[in-house]
Amino acid sequence: MPSIIKCLSYTLPSNVYTNEDYYSNFPDVKSVNMEKIGVKQRHVITQGQTASDLAQLAAEKLFLEHSIDRNMIDFLIVSILEHDYYTPSTACVLHGKLGLQKKCGALDFDLGCSAYVYGLGLADGVMKSMGAKNVLLLTTSVLTKTFHPKDRNSHFVFGDAGTATLLTLSEKENLGPFVFGTDGSGFEKIIIRDGGTRNPLDKNSENELKDEFGNITSNANFAMDGIGVFNFSLKTVPTMIEELLTKASLTQNDIDLFVFHQPNKFLNETLRKKMNIPEPKFVHCLENTGNTVAGTIPIALYESIANGRLKPGMTVVLAGFGVGLSWAATIARF
Template identity: 30%
Template structure:
């Protein structure tokens, strides 16, 4: 018998690659310098995958830490949600992570592709699965390796992105102990032109192409993806308008005033965006979580990475309420009002 329940956040974990690229390092590649980057973005360092690193490896490391904090065995995980736009495999990464973690009961595992909004949508999805009954322990992972899709000679984009993974364990609980108070999610496909990494065609196999006159347009061209294309000014305008509206909507749905929120946790895209949103919502700087300077924009990993660091440093404590909001390619954006433990 399926019994509806609430859900709570009980464990966090994160992982980053060992290779650190500083602003000074980038100044050796493109025409830039530490002051120029830091002033415009707030970023000073970023981590990127190298050597034998893999996105699945980072995700497994983050997930393992989250499960250990939550004191949940991998065999007791009922669902794995992998929020990523850059999987190691075209068909998704979640099943690989499930296998690597040792989830012996073969729980459902699937990817959610929503770029920088992915982790918030993953939390909402986890809550919907749990509240519908049938799921007790859900592992939500946000992980991306955008460095693999960056044009490293374009100083407008190569300075922004880094690689990382973060994870949370969401567990069923009594409805009165529910830790997801509300959410607000949106998409606007018209904004895709401002931020994308579109598919592009390449040449077909030469031997097959020789049959083109007989088979018409077959075979199709082999596909790959372009580097990230972004109109920074338009993305900034979108974020500073849409994110405060989304958070205010989520607060209204939760019946909570902004003054009841202990922490504002935004997708770590650009410090100017974070500061602008905080100002519009009248959040003082000391109540805003930010680790952007150390890692850059890590896409779906940025929110769980920042939350995990804040939890482990003692900044975020049990019972604290957090307004979390992600925004990015799609365009897609969403907010959730959550309580830690």
């Protein structure tokens, strides 16, 4: 049976990190160079809080906000990079904390910036091939925990968030087609090098590393090749959208809104102009949240519904791209 996005919710940590806070911590950074990123504040995880905590809060908010009976959920999919335990899967932990029925399937997957669209594809597949009727898709990221204290770029761009999306059965096809892609040769463009099984932490892992622009991180912390990711996005995203529209037998004129992953406003504006997408059809939504990784698209959808920009009957392109390197796009009808 076809699927549809029924409703969404999201939650943010209570700790707000404003641009004023940022410039207080990094007084040598010129604000004129940062404002084009489009972030004025971001929410940062508090001490002792985990990614799964945000996912749980987002799910509980969805149940309350949209009057959803949790006993109707028959599959749980969790996009998460920062797991509670090596094993079991965080989806199993969340299943118990949320009090879902025992007949409910549960699985994790970890990806990043393209994860929401991948998650929609997984949910749609579970419903079509495995008979699920109500799939709860959670995304969560607390990437700020991984930043080096002197990493002036990441501290400005990113924020933490948890999101929840309920997909249910539909009488007609409201989700798809999908386009997916991967370039594993670029896996080092966005990476935390040490701390996994390939490169365990050692005495040198926390040694400071300075790039050509003076930004500081270490092998134990998050690192991103900003220029490399920018160039990858400009090359990949237009082709991905063209492929998606061709696969759907649609043109840009048939699309009411384009909701892309929100890495930063400058990159997305560059993409919008390159693809000749009219401003009224393009969503920017990171001013108050920053780049929340897998959470940017569902947050943008939620806010677009709340402010009346996304209305029933609209056709929307969703596109994620980044860490992996990976990308994915689909069409959602609301």
